[in-house]
Amino acid sequence: MKRTPAFHIAIGMVVVLGASFAGTVQRSGKSWVKKSPRYTCNRTFSTQTVSKTPAADDADRTLIVKYRKSATKLSIQGLLTRLHLREEATYPNLPRFSFQQVETGDLESVIAELKADPNVEYVERNLKFQKDDTQPNDPEFLRQWGHSNSGQPVNGGRTGTAGVDIGALAAWDTTTGSENVVVGVIDTGIDYNHEDLADNMWVNDREIPNNGIDDDKNGVVDDSYGFNAVKNSGNPMDDQGHGTHCAGIIGAKGDNGAGIAGVNWNVRLMALKFLDENGSGRLNDALECINYAVAMKKRGVNLRVLSNSWGGGGYSRALEDAIKSANDNDMLFVAAAGNDAGDNDRYPHYPSSYDVPNVVSVAALNANDGLASFSCYGKKSVHLAAPGVDVYSTVPTAEFGTGYMHFSGTSMATPYVAGAAALVLAKFPKLTTKELKGRLLDSTVPVAELKGKTTTGGRLNVAQALVK
C-alpha cells in the first residue's frame, strides 16, 4: 500500500490522541481509575456526555440504580427530572444500570422514592472501596467463599460466582468487630480451647475457674465460658462439633496467622449448650439456655445476639415466650429456617417461624447465588439468605482429628447473620434490636432465586449494613 501524507497525518493523530488518553488514566492499586476532565468528555464505556465528575464531597450523594425491563426512556427521563438526579454514566454491557448524582434534596428521601418507583428494580449507595480491601492473614481464608467469593473452587469442586458473598472484605475496612459485643451460641457447645476460638471466648470474670464454687452466685458452678443445660453444669465443651463450627463463622479470631477468620475478627462468644453429642436436644434445656442468657444480660453482660442453628419440636408457647423475654432484654434471635426444602409459610419451622419481633429467620445460599437445594424458604416467614453450602469453619480437633471442616445447612447460614449483627453492633453499639434487624434486612442484595422465597428477596451484605 502506498502511504500518502494523509495516512501519516492520521497515524500521527492516533498517536497524539492515544497519548492524551493514556495521560488521563493512572493505575491505582489493583484497578484502573479513569480520571475524566472536569468538563465535557465521553467515557470509554458509555456514550453519555458528562459535564464534570463529582467532587470528592459529592461522592456520598451518588447512587447505582438498576431499572426494570419495562422502564422506557421517557419514564426514566421523567424520573431523573422529578427527583433532581443527574445521570453520570451508563454501562452498555450491564443493561439497565445507571450511575446517578443526587443534585438536591434529602438523600434518604430520594432513595426511598427511587425504591418505590415502578421503573426501578433496585438502588444502592455508591460504596467506597479501598485500594486494598482489608484481608486477614489467616492461611485458610481463601476457603471461605461466604466471606469473599472471587469464583474460587468450593470444597475442591465447582467454582463459585465472583461477588456472591457477604461483602466481608469491604465491611472490614469499617470494623473487624469488638470484644465489647457478646454473641450467645445456643448449640452443642463450643470447643473453647480451639486455637482459633480461644481468644474470642467470653469469659465470666466473676467466676474463679474450676474451684468448684459458684463464685458469682448465679446458680451455676464454674461457668467460665457459658452453660451446659444437658448436664446442668458450667462446662459447655462441644462434644459434637456443630456448635464449634457455628462459633467459628461468627468469630474465629481473624488475622492471627491461623486457620480462618470469623465475620468478626474480634468478638466474645458465650457457649450455651443444650444439644447433645448427637446434635439433639429438648425444650426444657433450650429454655434453660435462654434463661441463662437473659440472667447474664441482666447482670451486665453485653449479650446482644443469640445464634440458633437448630429447630424442630413443633410449636411451643413456652419457647415463644422465652424468645419474647430475650426480645424484652434487647437480644436479636437469629434462627435457621430448616433443611427440609419446605415452604415455611405453609409448614412452619420453629423456632425460626415464631412471629416475635427479634426473630430473624435465615435460609441458605450456595456459592453460585442459588437457594440451597435443602433450604426451607418462606415469602412471609423467612427473612433473608446467607452462605450455607460447603462452609469452612472450626471443629473440635479431638472429635474430628482436624481443626477445620466444610459443613452445609441453614445451620451455617444462621451464624453468618448473627456474626453480621455483631459486626454492625461493633460500629453502632447503641442500635436497638429493632434497628439492628432493620439494618440487616434493608441492606440485603437482591437475588433472583430468592424473590418470592424470602421477605427481602436478598442475600446478607454486611458491608451495606455498615453504611451510615
Added chain:
Amino acid sequence: MPLTKEQAVDIASRDLAGRLGLPSPDVTVAKTEDTQFPNGALGAPVEGEMAAMMMTPGWRIILRAEMNDYEYRANVKQVRLFRYKSANYKIYP
C-alpha cells in the same frame, strides 16, 4: 466407638426382629445407601425433639420382613427407626 455401617445394620435388624416378634433370619436387608440427612436427628426426630440444622451424612437402611419394608436411619453415632406406625424411634444409643 463410632458405628460402622455393618454394626448399624445389625442393630437395626435385631431391633426389627424383636419389634415384630420374628426370628432374626426372617429380617433381611433390602437396601443400604449412603445419604445426607437434613439434621442432627437424621430427619427422624422423636416427638418434641429439636436438632442441629446441619446436613448430616449417614446410611438409609431398608429392612424387609414379612413382605413389608421398614426404614432405619443411622450414622456413626446413632440408629433410628423412621415412621414406624407414624412415629420415629431412637434405637441406639
